[in-house]
Amino acid sequence: EVQLVESGGGLVQPGGSMRLSCAASGFTFSTYGMNWVRQAPGKGLEWVSGFSGTGDTTYYADSVKGRFTISRDISRNMLFLQMNSLRVEDTATYYCAKDRSPWTDYFFFDSWGQGILVTVSS
Amino acid sequence: EIVLTQSPGTLSLSPGERATLFCRASQSVSTFYLAWYQQKPGQAPRLLIYGVSSRATGIPDRFSGSGSGTDFTLTISRLEPEDFAVYYCQQYGRSPPITFGQGTRLEIK
Numbered sequence: 001e002v003q004l005v006e007s008g009g010g011l012v013q014p015g016g017s018m019r020l021s022c023a024a025s026g027f028t029f030s031t032y033g034m035n036w037v038r039q040a041p042g043k044g045l046e047w048v049s050g051f052s053g054t055g056d057t058t059y060y061a062d063s064v065k066g067r068f069t070i071s072r073d074i075s076r077n078m079l080f081l082q083m084n085s086l087r088v089e090d091t092a093t094y095y096c097a098k099d100r101s102p103w104t105d106y107f108f109f110d111s112w113g114q115g116i117l118v119t120v121s122s
Numbered sequence: 123e124i125v126l127t128q129s130p131g132t133l134s135l136s137p138g139e140r141a142t143l144f145c146r147a148s149q150s151v152s153t154f155y156l157a158w159y160q161q162k163p164g165q166a167p168r169l170l171i172y173g174v175s176s177r178a179t180g181i182p183d184r185f186s187g188s189g190s191g192t193d194f195t196l197t198i199s200r201l202e203p204e205d206f207a208v209y210y211c212q213q214y215g216r217s218p219p220i221t222f223g224q225g226t227r228l229e230i231k
Contacts, residue, residue: 037167045159045167045210047220059218095166100178107214108157110178112166 002026002111004096009116016086016120022079022096022113029077033099035109036070036081038092038118048094049081052105064090086120093117124149124213126223134231141198143226145211150191157212158187158196160205161225167210171196198228206230 008020020036033053038046049070050059058070069082079096094116097109125148135141145156154174159167169178171187174194184199198205211223 044225045161045212045222047218047222050218050220061219100169100172105217106155107218107220108155108169108172108212109167110169112168115166 002098004098004111004113006094006096006113006116009094009118011119011121012086013122014086014088014120017082017084018086018118020081020083020094020096020116020118022081024077024079024096024098027098027111028102029072030074031102033105033107034072034079035097035099035107036079037095037097037109037112038090039095039115040089040092043092046092047107050105050107051079053099053101053103054105057105083118086118088120091118091120123219124151124221126211126213126221128209128211128223128226130226131224132227132229134229135201136231137201137203139201141196141201141205141228143196143198143209143228145189145194145196145223147192147194147213151194151213152215154190155213155215156187156189156194157214158185159210159212160207161210162207170209201228203230 005023035050036048067085096113098111100110158171161167175187
């Protein structure tokens with residue numbers, strides 16, 4: 001059974017940094033694209049960043065480019081999101097999400113974590 | 123970037139009725155790269171449909187997707203009590219940007 005478990009959220013001041021982690025199990029982690037999707041309170045879904053399932057390519061939404069960095073540790077089946085220069089508008093629940101098919105980059109997601117809340121506020 | 127506009131914003135129906143949800147793209151969505159998700163309060167989204175019309179694993183056949191180009195539809199043939207939720211369409215492809223619609227809330231009438 002696929003499991004994705006996020007950790008590392010909480011309260012941070014504007015301009016601060018935070019690192020989210022996603023522990024993956026139940027599938028061959030290295031062969032799937034992995035992504036972060038966020039949802040501001042009471043709002044819709046926004047794709048944030050993705051790690052390619054076909055290599056080491058990373059992708060970012062324009063809203064976070066230059067501030068967020070996605071990475072992975074295949075040996076530990078872990079996905080990370082380093083978030084710097086955080087803004088109030090980054091406040092959201094962040095979900096770790098797995099691409100449906102291995103060895104592809106289609107960016108649609110068949111498994112999601114439970115989400116972790118990040119609050120950016122002074 | 124492709125903008126997805128979902129309609130209606132809220133749909134009020136009764137169990138047993140048929141639900142039709144719409145998703146319109148600002149430009150043509152390439153090669154059937156359109157998905158639908160269901161989200162219930164306090165839960166993560168769940169993939170329902172991908173490739174416009176393919177049901178994800180474990181999704182009942184009362185859910186169906188159709189459309190092409192810029193206009194897409196999610197149909198729930200006979201609503202069950204557990205179907206009342208928020209539904210999002212998403213366009214995807216071999217590279218970002220990936221975008222979601224703003225959602226349609228399906229509520230019990």
